[in-house]
Amino acid sequence: MGVGSVKEVGPVQAEQMVLNIGPQHPSTHGVLRLKVKTDGEIVSEVIPYIGYLHRCFEKHAESITYEQVIPFTDRCDYIASMNNNFGYVVAMEELMDIKVPERVEYIRIIMAELNRIASHLLALGVYGLDVGAFTPFLHMFRDRERILDIFELTCGARLLYNYMWVGGVSHDLPRNFESICIDFLDYFEPNIPEFNELLTKNKIFIERTADVGVMPAEVAISYGVSGPNLRGSGVKWDVRRDEPYSIYNKFDFEIPVGTGEYGTLGDCWDRFWVRMLEMQESCKIIRQALKTIPEGGDVHAMVPKKIRPPKGSIYRRTESPRGDLGYYIISDGSEIPFRMKMRSPALTALSVLDEISAGWMISDVIAILGSLDIVLGEIDR
């Protein structure tokens, strides 16, 4: 080799490193393993490995009766069990053509919206933790506790309720429920501006989340991302309004969408902000429902003795706190489901992670993952 000969080299690149995050890691919100390929600190690919919490919900459902499926739906998304019950019973009632008493519809909506607030409180609080803010988490958990108290008062359980039945609910509302609920709302609503001061408008928080993990609307729709994540990208889509089920069309509420106030439309901050606004809308719905809820009547009036849906199939989706929660139920006319499929909104949210986190730093992947608000129980089922 002579002096002065230059060896051809390609573009400068650091050695690629593979980093495993999880399965046991506080920022993965459950048991999730992320295989992150990095170039220096820049992430080039994220491969999620799921299934650690797979409990064969769909297989089990094929050997138990329709009533017995309800507790399983609780355990799929344990953060928003009421909403999971709700989706299932709405699909079943549509399949069996049951019209439930109006009071039951009101009770269900109050419970579902309370659970939506509780779920969003957890999502927002834990998101603060993910990006390094400890205090808001405690504030939000304090308030979530009060919602769980209300649930305990109503049906005896704090997390897994088995509350909504096909054709009704398990218990009528307890005495004084209205005043307890109003008390809570009066206490809770003024706290939202406090959360905003603590976290939403915090300079460090904005630096960590604005412009990070931008998800354009087309990408979100193509990946089937739904709920607050889709609305964070500016798409005004809400199953409660666009494909109304139960009696949601009776209530007046806004559908908040992301605006890219501090960065680009569809960034982590937008997704966070949509959830914050949605809590306010849920409060609005609960207040309206409490005002007009009809008195009296048996909440078990339309509960069938034996659930035996006619032969056929149905796909029905509802708006859970995480997005479009769908149930595909196929009945062969017997007491046992022929096929039960749950379309998990968190699964689609996780599948988009690789697409939107390539090119960001490792610490941003944690911020992006947190902003998608996944629940592994629902992803693995």
Next chain:
Amino acid sequence: MTSDQDTFIADAVEKALAGDMDAINSIEDRSIRGKAKAALVKAKRAAKAEQKSESSEESQGGGTPEEKVVQSSLSALLSSVYPDEIIEILNEGKVVQLKPQKWNEIATFFRDHADALLDQLECLTGVDLGTEEPLQVRYNLHSMKHRHKIEILINADRVKPEIPTVETIWRMADWFEREVYDMYGIVFTDHRDLRRLLCPEDWEGWPLRKDYEEQESYHGIVVPKVKEGWE
């Protein structure tokens, strides 16, 4: 007494049909209330059957008038462009069963055609129709712009199940097809990353098939069987 009871029940049912459920709910006697409810269900079913025969005369049923137009036009659009690919149109045009061969092409057409614009794949479900029957995949499609829907069914052979992938058309299908592969063993041809999604990669068998039998052991761990006395 019995004729009294019958007229009483008939009365209550009539009121309930008019929308006043309390007429039945307020009946004190449990057995009479039960009878009244049964009569109500019967009456409703009869009314529904009548409605159905009426609507079938009008050719296309279901929902509001706008919905009717859109629903029929989606399956009509499909039958005008791909007449040979359709096996059966079911449920007043809301469900269409297709042959698998050209599915990828039809899917692209569905997503991009101005009258269809089915940009959202709502759900992708695998079904085992029974041990003697074929496997099936069901696609629920939805358009965010036109707000219309259609369901596509595609059968796959039990022994060598293959269906073209739509993973690049709707990105959501990527993981959902992996799940169907995981649970039913249906191979989505040309899928770029067809691995098991929920089960471990070296798991044997296809768990959601009706004739599935668990493997004896997995890496030296005995796989528990359904225990005696379990329902």
